[in-house]
Each structure stands twice: as C-alpha cells, then as structure tokens.
Amino acid sequence: MSAFDAFVTVHQYQLSAIPQELWETLFMKLGEDYLDAGEGNAFELHYGDNVEGYSLHAKTDLAKESNIFLIDHAWTTKPENAKKEIKSAPGLLDRLETIMDIEKEEVVDSDDEDEIEEDANMIDVVAEQANVSKEKAREALVAQRYDLVNAIMQLTMTEEFKAESERLQDQVLGQVLASGKPEEKEERLKKEKEERRKEKEKEVLARRINEVYSKMWTYNQTYQYSVVTPEGTTGVESVWYMNDEVGSAVVHSSEPNCVMLPFIFSRGHASTIPYSVLFPIKDIAQGEIVTRDFIPKDLKEKLEREAYLAAFPGRIADEEEMGGEDDFIDAYEKSTETTSKPATSAKPVNAEAILKMPTTQNVEIKVYTTADFVKQNLTLPHIVFTDDIQSADIIWVVQDFGDWNQLKPNQRISQVPNESCLTYKNNLAQLLSQTYGKVSWFPQTYNLINQLPAFVGDYLQRSRNPEDHNLWITKPWNYARGMDIGIAESLPQAIRQRETATPKIVQEYVDKPLLYHDRKFDLRYIVLLQQTQPMIACVYNMFWIRLANKKYDMQNLDDYEKHFTVMNYSNYQMTQIHYQEFIKNIEKEHKGLKWAEIQKDINVAIKDVLSAACIQEQPLGMASPSTAFKPFAVYGFDVMVTSDLKPKIIEVNFSPDCTRACQYDSEFVNNIFSVVDGRVGQIGKALEAFTIL
Known part of the structure; x- marks a missing residue:
C-alpha cells in the first residue's frame, strides 16, 4: 500500500467532506506542513473592508475546487482551562488580541497619568473667591491638582505668611537631611510605587484576559472526539480551537464561496496534528472577500439561523442576515404562553386516608x-x-x-415510565412552560437546540435593563453532581454552548439569593411520589443544605466555591449543617424571616411540578393508561430561595443517592x-x- 493510499484509509471519514480531486494535494501539503493559506499568493488580509475588523480576500482569481489550503490552529483549549492557559502561555494573550482586533490595554503609572481635565466652573469659582484673573486661577488649580480649597489658599496667602511657611519647610527638610532619613524615605516610596504598579499590572492582565475570553466565543470553533471513560464506556468530549490570523479572518455568509473544516492529521503512532483546510466551492474573483457558512446544518428556519448569528457580531459579510430584536422578543413572549392543556384535571384526594387504608x-x-x-x-x-x-x-x-x-x-x-419529563432538564422546562407558562418558582430555562430564538429574545430584552446582570447557568440535559456546569457572561458564549458534545440548556442565574452567613446555598429535598393516578406525593421533612465555601458577591464568576454549592463530588471542602440548626440560624440572621412560611411555598412549588407531570400525557408528562404494575419514585428536588424569600425549583434529580440521608x-x-x-x-x-x- 502506498503512503497516499494509507493516508486515505486512515482519514477516509474526514476526507468524505472534501472533493476527491483535492485529496492528493492535501496529502502533499500535510506531509510538508505547508501552511500556504498565509504564506502563498492566494489570499491577503484586509482591515475594515466590508467588516469592522480583519477579513480575508482573494489575491488572485481562484476557480471552484481548484486548490485546497492548509491553515494552522493558533490555540486549542477547553473552556474551563482557557483563562489559565492565556495567562501562562508566553505571547498567547498578545496574539489572541491581534487576531480578535482587541486594543491592548497598557499599564499606566499614576505619576504618568494625564493631568486632570480642566474644569471651567472651578476656574470661575477660584478667580472670584481669590479676586484674580482666570489665567492665575487656572495656574493655581493646576499647581494644586484641582484641589479647590488649596488653590484659593495659595492665591490668598499673604507674603508674610508665605515666607514663614517656606522657612518652616526648609527647617523641617534640614532636620530630615541631618537625620539621614531621605534615603529611607526614597526607598520606601520606590517600593510603594513598585507595589502599586504590580497591583495595576494584575488588574490590567485580568481585564485583558476576561475580554479575550468573552470575545473568543465569536471566533473559536469546535470538534468532538471519542474517549474511553474510567468505567470502560465510550464518551465524547469537545475541543475548542481558534484558527490562525488567516483562518480567523474568514467571515460568514449563507451563500459562501469557500468551505473550511477541521482536519486532524494522523502521523501514525507518532502524533496527530490539528489543522483546518480551506477550499473554494465557487469561482472567486481577485479582491473578493472569502466567506464560509458558520451556521450548523441542523438550523433550518430563518429565525433560528438569525438567532445563531447573534454570536458573531462584526463577522457577518452581509448585515442583512442579522435578525431584528423585535422578532426575537416576539419568539420569547410566545414561548412563555401556555400551549398544552392538561389531559385531565387534578382532583383533590384525601391522601392521608388512602395511605392509611387497612x-x-x-x-x-x-x-x-x-x-x-x-x-x-x-x-x-x-x-x-x-x-x-x-x-x-x-x-x-x-x-x-x-x-x-x-x-x-x-x-x-x-x-415511573417517561419520568425523564422531570429528570431531564430540557424536558422539565418544556413540561412546566407548556403546562403553566411563565411561573415565579422556576427560573427561565431554554433548550439551546430548539429554543434559540426565544432565548436570544429574552437575553436582548433583559439587556435593556442596565440593572440586570443577564447571566445564565449552562447545564447538560442529563448530568448531575454539578458536572460540566458554568456561567455564561455574554450572549455569544451562551449561544455557542449548543455545539458542545453534550446538549445543554441555559437557565436564568439567580443573582439575588437569600444568603446564609453571607454565602449562597441551595436545598436538597427527598420527595416520594407514592402513586401517580391519583397523585399522592410526600416530601421528607429532613432536608439537606448545600453551602458555598466563600462569601457571595458578583465578582469573579470563575470562582466555583463562591457561585456554586455542590461540593461533595469534588475536591472542595464541604460544610455540613443539620436542617434544624440551619432553620434556627437563618431565622436569627434575617429578622422577621419565618422558615415555616418559606417551607410552605417550597412544598406548593414541588407539588405543582409533580402535578404537571402526573396530568400531562406522555411524552410531555407521565400520564398514561393504567398499568398492572404500580410505579412509585423517589426524586431529589434542588431548591434555591431568593432574597425576597421566594422558592426557585432548580432541577429534579433521578434516583438520588440517599446514603447521606441514612447517616442522618x-x-x-x-x-x-x-x-x-x-x-x-x-x-x-x-x-x-x-x-x-
């Protein structure tokens, strides 16, 4: 078998997306690591041509499927490691800022800062009070760094007082010189200045990294690969990467003239090297902008495609492809309407009497x-x-x-058959939305796969309120224990979560929680669904408090121990609190709080969730024709309480591990x-x- 035939055999799955007449050219370029997209005569970078930042243009005429070009990856990462990598890799931050057209923020010493902006009103006040010209008033304000009182004093001080003040200053200075302290003072001031500069450097570096992280979601791309889990099963993981300066300059069009794909080149047992490949699918004239289609193939509807493009501001060749805010907000408002009526009404039952029947x-x-x-x-x-x-x-x-x-x-x-309507986060959101519409006890939640326009509309509407933080928790549909959970700080970051290996929902971040000793907490309730028809359910009176390890504030959203509460499945310290002690302490901490009233509201919310499942027919809910067997279920309900003492049902967990319950x-x-x-x-x-x- 020839080397080319072996190459085709190993890479046949990836090659299926590339015209066969280009395979041999690609094989040759990969063998030589020939990154000709940036080094050859085919393309050139433009700035501000058709889009705000960088764009790629044909340097010469290119015929359809006439060539294939190799593009390097500037950076490959996982989101949870991204900020650490940017900070630790020399030169990476500067390069990413260049690729994304971010102006680098420089550290400015306080001694080098611009003079305070001149204030005409202050000049008038000083001139009037000191009875001097505006020019003298301005000079005095500059000399006193725009301290109004000192400027007036300087101008109104008598010559005799000035002389005495200068004599005392000379005397003090002489004593200092005689004591040998000037060197110590100079050294101390120098050290303080260095410390101030180091602190500013840290602050500037943090801002630069945060800006790159926020904007990277508009530039990065992803692919998935298979892994073998510790349990021996096959899983899928996502890798995010950013193309080099050339690849990152290719912008979007729904009628693209090129295709760009990731290509993982295997050199046998030695290594694999990730590249991207670019080839024209239309004839491209000299000077024409190079475009590809950013939008995933599964997004077919016009509004879905426009919603996805909200993740790529400044990177759209034709701005008319961008959707209007009102269309998205209409989609959001429609999503909050009740669309599915219950199949039957929940009839009141004497549950205790039924349970105690002989x-x-x-x-x-x-x-x-x-x-x-x-x-x-x-x-x-x-x-x-x-x-x-x-x-x-x-x-x-x-x-x-x-x-x-x-x-x-x-x-x-x-x-219970089809109980995934409760325990899958996307299904729970759909069940509650279609049964009740928008409710106060469940955070707004969207399935990124099929509710993208509604989510974008909700996000844009919240953006109109400057007091709204507009933060969203991202969670896989069916993971527990806080796995793969994060906080999306921007619209592009939230939208791009639909491309991860595990499908995700976005859920409104509860940014005003009730605090326990200044820390966030949530509560785990064990709920027994004793039967579904008619519904009989009981909540265990003992509940569990999951407490964040650090005091809560809205700073540093990357700090897991500040913003999240699930510690018992990680390497973090876990605080154990008995529920009765918790009730006593929180009532003492928050004057006027009566836990019994909050508990009553929590129980009502839990009952409403279960009622929706029991009265809605499958597949939306669990209701079905009667069965010979008799199902029951035990669920773990996770609940937060807001600062205005209202419950929020966060999620419902399948078959919770009750080992800790047995210990208590x-x-x-x-x-x-x-x-x-x-x-x-x-x-x-x-x-x-x-x-x-």
Whole structure:
C-alpha cells in the first residue's frame, strides 16, 4: 500500500467532506506542513473592508475546487482551562488580541497619568473667591491638582505668611537631611510605587484576559472526539480551537464561496496534528472577500439561523442576515404562553386516608434492589431480599429501567415510565412552560437546540435593563453532581454552548439569593411520589443544605466555591449543617424571616411540578393508561430561595443517592418503604417523617 493510499484509509471519514480531486494535494501539503493559506499568493488580509475588523480576500482569481489550503490552529483549549492557559502561555494573550482586533490595554503609572481635565466652573469659582484673573486661577488649580480649597489658599496667602511657611519647610527638610532619613524615605516610596504598579499590572492582565475570553466565543470553533471513560464506556468530549490570523479572518455568509473544516492529521503512532483546510466551492474573483457558512446544518428556519448569528457580531459579510430584536422578543413572549392543556384535571384526594387504608399486615415482602443504601438500611420485619426480579413484590433499581412489559400485576417499582419529563432538564422546562407558562418558582430555562430564538429574545430584552446582570447557568440535559456546569457572561458564549458534545440548556442565574452567613446555598429535598393516578406525593421533612465555601458577591464568576454549592463530588471542602440548626440560624440572621412560611411555598412549588407531570400525557408528562404494575419514585428536588424569600425549583434529580440521608436518619429507608407499601406496617409512624403534599 502506498503512503497516499494509507493516508486515505486512515482519514477516509474526514476526507468524505472534501472533493476527491483535492485529496492528493492535501496529502502533499500535510506531509510538508505547508501552511500556504498565509504564506502563498492566494489570499491577503484586509482591515475594515466590508467588516469592522480583519477579513480575508482573494489575491488572485481562484476557480471552484481548484486548490485546497492548509491553515494552522493558533490555540486549542477547553473552556474551563482557557483563562489559565492565556495567562501562562508566553505571547498567547498578545496574539489572541491581534487576531480578535482587541486594543491592548497598557499599564499606566499614576505619576504618568494625564493631568486632570480642566474644569471651567472651578476656574470661575477660584478667580472670584481669590479676586484674580482666570489665567492665575487656572495656574493655581493646576499647581494644586484641582484641589479647590488649596488653590484659593495659595492665591490668598499673604507674603508674610508665605515666607514663614517656606522657612518652616526648609527647617523641617534640614532636620530630615541631618537625620539621614531621605534615603529611607526614597526607598520606601520606590517600593510603594513598585507595589502599586504590580497591583495595576494584575488588574490590567485580568481585564485583558476576561475580554479575550468573552470575545473568543465569536471566533473559536469546535470538534468532538471519542474517549474511553474510567468505567470502560465510550464518551465524547469537545475541543475548542481558534484558527490562525488567516483562518480567523474568514467571515460568514449563507451563500459562501469557500468551505473550511477541521482536519486532524494522523502521523501514525507518532502524533496527530490539528489543522483546518480551506477550499473554494465557487469561482472567486481577485479582491473578493472569502466567506464560509458558520451556521450548523441542523438550523433550518430563518429565525433560528438569525438567532445563531447573534454570536458573531462584526463577522457577518452581509448585515442583512442579522435578525431584528423585535422578532426575537416576539419568539420569547410566545414561548412563555401556555400551549398544552392538561389531559385531565387534578382532583383533590384525601391522601392521608388512602395511605392509611387497612392492608394485610405482617406478610412476607420480597425486595429486589440494586441500591446499596437500601440493602444496608432496610431493617423492617417481614422484608426478604431476593435476586429474582420476577418474584419481587417491591423493585428498587438505581439504573434506568425499561423492561416494563416484564413486570407482573401489583409489583411496585421505583421508577415511573417517561419520568425523564422531570429528570431531564430540557424536558422539565418544556413540561412546566407548556403546562403553566411563565411561573415565579422556576427560573427561565431554554433548550439551546430548539429554543434559540426565544432565548436570544429574552437575553436582548433583559439587556435593556442596565440593572440586570443577564447571566445564565449552562447545564447538560442529563448530568448531575454539578458536572460540566458554568456561567455564561455574554450572549455569544451562551449561544455557542449548543455545539458542545453534550446538549445543554441555559437557565436564568439567580443573582439575588437569600444568603446564609453571607454565602449562597441551595436545598436538597427527598420527595416520594407514592402513586401517580391519583397523585399522592410526600416530601421528607429532613432536608439537606448545600453551602458555598466563600462569601457571595458578583465578582469573579470563575470562582466555583463562591457561585456554586455542590461540593461533595469534588475536591472542595464541604460544610455540613443539620436542617434544624440551619432553620434556627437563618431565622436569627434575617429578622422577621419565618422558615415555616418559606417551607410552605417550597412544598406548593414541588407539588405543582409533580402535578404537571402526573396530568400531562406522555411524552410531555407521565400520564398514561393504567398499568398492572404500580410505579412509585423517589426524586431529589434542588431548591434555591431568593432574597425576597421566594422558592426557585432548580432541577429534579433521578434516583438520588440517599446514603447521606441514612447517616442522618437511620429510619429513612424504613420510612420510605412503609409509605410505599402499607403491608410493611407502622405507616402512621412513618408518615410523621413526611409532609403530604
């Protein structure tokens, strides 16, 4: 096999997007690392030509599919590492600022700062009070660095007083010189000046890095690659990269004349090298601007495409492709309307009476479970563990279950068909939006895959209020434990999250939370959905406080320990607080706060969430024709409280790990099982640990 044939075999998937007649040319250029897009005679950079910053133009006529050009990657990163890399890599910050046309901020010593801007009103006041000309008043103000009082004193001081003042200054200076202190003072002042400069350098560097990070979302691109997880499964990760000066100057058009693609060149076992390749798909005349289509293939509708382009200000060849703000705001307003009526109405039921209905007691109950905390903490009499799922009376599995047809009549199982309508963040947002419209107890949340115009409209509307921080949490649809979560500080950053390997939602950042000892917190509630038709649900009275490690403010959004609360699955220190101690302390800290009133509102919000799921038919909700088996579920509800004491349901978690609950309450599992199946016994006592919703 020839070297070229081997190249085609190894790279056939990537080559399928490139015209076959260009494969051999690409092979030759890759072998020589020939970055001819920037070094050859085909292209040249222009500034301010058709777009505000840099753009790429044909230096000569180029025929369709006549050549393929190799482009280097200036930087490859992951967003969570980006700022550290910019800070530590020599020369990277300067280069990125050049690529993105960002004016470099220089450090200016206080001694070198411009003189204070002249103030005509101050000159008039000094001239009038000191009875001098405006010119003398101006000179005095300049000499006193525009200190109004000192300027007037300087002009009104008598000659005798001036002489005495100068004599005293000379005397003091002589004493200082005689004592040998001038050198010490000079050294101290020099050191203070150096410290001030270092502090300014740090501040300027931080501002420069933040500006580059904010603007990089308008320039960077991404590709995914497969990885093998520690568990042995295959996963996908995203890599973000920025093309070099030439590649980054290619701007967008929906009718492009070029295609540009990432190309990962494998040199066998030695290494892989990431490039981008560029080739014309139309004839390009000399001087014509070079364009490609930025928009992902799955965005078909006009408003979706325009919403995506909001991530690329200044990089659109034809400004008419940009959408109007009013169109996006209309999309946002429509998204908040109730669009799906419940299939049935939730009828009031006497849940406590149903739960306490007489049942056959003291019978053997077979339990099949894959949950270790159940095996270790279920100590009720008449419980027998079995490895045969078919013979079990109660099935408690922590893995996603799908063999519904294999269940027998009256078997109870700890999952509800289609409960992903609650536990997938995108589905929960859709369920609540279509059932209730916009509600106060759930942060505005958007699926970036199919709600981009509505999100852009919401963002733009909030931008009109200067007091609104307009920050958004970005989360994968189906991750827990705070994995891959971040804060989007700009519209381009938020929009570009739709390109990550795992689909994401954006959720309104709760920027005015109730604080506990000046720190953010959220609350984890364990909620038992005992049955769905009719709905009976109970919230466990014991809840868990997850506390940020640092005092809350809106500075440094990268500081995880300040803005996030999930510490127990990371290397951060975790603060443990008992819920009763928390209630006592927060009522003491915030005068007039009554936790019982807040708890009541939290319970109502939790019930509203579950009600929506139980009355909406599948696939929007969980309602379905009756089944022979009897599902129940245990969910972890994460709740925040705002500074005006209103609850916010953040998310609902599937099959939460209750190990910590068992450590706090040894009867936790026993109480759950007693309420799930009345045959276990002592349901009255078990219900004391719950509040029935």
